[in-house]
Amino acid sequence: MTEPHWDELFEGLERAxxxxxxxxxxDTVRYQxxxxxxxxxxxxxxxAKRAGYPRPxxxxxxxxxxxxxxxxxxxxxxNVRRFKVRFLEIAWxxxxxxxxxxxxxxxxxxxxxxxxxxxxxxxxxxxxxxKGWATYLIADRSTP
Amino acid sequence: MRFSPTRCSVRxxxxxxxxxxxxxxxxxxxxxxxxxxxxxxxxQMVVERGKVREFAKATKSSHPEYFGSHPIxxxxxxxxxxxxxxxxxxxxxxxxxxxDVLHGEQEFIFYGPPPSAGTVxxxxxxxxxxxxxxxxxxxxxxxxxxxTEFRDISGNLRAETRKASIKTLHTRDRRG
Numbered sequence: 001m002t003e004p005h006w007d008e009l010f011e012g013l014e015r016a017x018x019x020x021x022x023x024x025x026x027d028t029v030r031y032q033x034x035x036x037x038x039x040x041x042x043x044x045x046x047x048a049k050r051a052g053y054p055r056p057x058x059x060x061x062x063x064x065x066x067x068x069x070x071x072x073x074x075x076x077x078x079n080v081r082r083f084k085v086r087f088l089e090i091a092w093x094x095x096x097x098x099x100x101x102x103x104x105x106x107x108x109x110x111x112x113x114x115x116x117x118x119x120x121x122x123x124x125x126x127x128x129x130x131k132g133w134a135t136y137l138i139a140d141r142s143t144p
Numbered sequence: 145m146r147f148s149p150t151r152c153s154v155r156x157x158x159x160x161x162x163x164x165x166x167x168x169x170x171x172x173x174x175x176x177x178x179x180x181x182x183x184x185x186x187x188q189m190v191v192e193r194g195k196v197r198e199f200a201k202a203t204k205s206s207h208p209e210y211f212g213s214h215p216i217x218x219x220x221x222x223x224x225x226x227x228x229x230x231x232x233x234x235x236x237x238x239x240x241x242x243x244d245v246l247h248g249e250q251e252f253i254f255y256g257p258p259p260s261a262g263t264v265x266x267x268x269x270x271x272x273x274x275x276x277x278x279x280x281x282x283x284x285x286x287x288x289x290x291x292t293e294f295r296d297i298s299g300n301l302r303a304e305t306r307k308a309s310i311k312t313l314h315t316r317d318r319r320g
Contacts, residue, residue: 036226061247062203065220066203068219069206069207077219077258080254081254082253086248087248
């Protein structure tokens with residue numbers, strides 16, 4: 001995959017949003033197995049009800065991982081230097097989530113070129129499931 | 145290449161929003177302050193190719209890097225450190241998985257590219273901060289921030305994660 005050049009990036013640039021297929025319990029279970037975070041509140045209806053929820057809800061870190069992949073598929077796996085998420089509204093199986101990324105700042109620190117990004121995972125209701133912030137190193141291929 | 149994770153500005157959200165975690169701070173009790181600085185026992189974690197592949201698929205990445213013979217690990221992959229931990233790894237001496245503890249924030253900082261498959265990491269958790277704040281509906285919340293350091297066999301700090309857990313101290317309507 002070709003990563004964008006420094007000259008192609010500017011503050012306010014938004015990557016095309018990614019709207020995923022509706023969230024499934026299978027997505028949750030698959031992530032829980034991969035990550036090792038196996039809390040049953042995310043897949044066992046009885047456990048969820050006992051804790052006061054109508055049914056199992058999605059694992060925020062799974063959507064954080066999809067958000068990271070959405071950005072990293074664009075900017076390159078070796079270039080991430082910071083990635084932070086804040087969990088807000090709960091997401092539920094059946095939700096249609098849209099992943100967004102906007103360039104918030106572009107700067108040089110020593111010999112290195114960086115961009116900061118504002119990130120969001122938005123529910124079909126418009127409610128924000130996750131807010132995020134990231135910093136990526138950008139290769140400056142415009143200078144020899 | 146030394147990265148200083150200080151710079152950040154905002155476009156998707158208002159500036160006031162970024163200050164939200166600074167609002168309503170209260171002084172913690174002495175007992176809670178005493179937890180700051182507690183550390184768990186160091187533990188070893190090996191970045192494995194198959195686990196990288198599994199994790200990349202579970203987070204819907206299609207980047208060919210993750211499916212090659214010597215992949216870099218995905219951004220949030222260090223969450224899988226849980227497979228390498230035991231009760232001594234936790235600063236509290238046991239994993240805190242109570243149902244009323246919510247995951248509020250999670251941060252990953254890398255001092256270079258993320259570790260690649262085959263990398264042996266020495267990891268250690270510490271309680272970095274404990275504080276109380278008022279929630280949006282007036283309830284008190286206790287925030288615990290756990291930082292985990294990930295060092296390679298040369299002792300170089302390769303990555304840090306910071307997890308903020310939220311415990312509601314005065315429960316009102318949980319279903320909010």
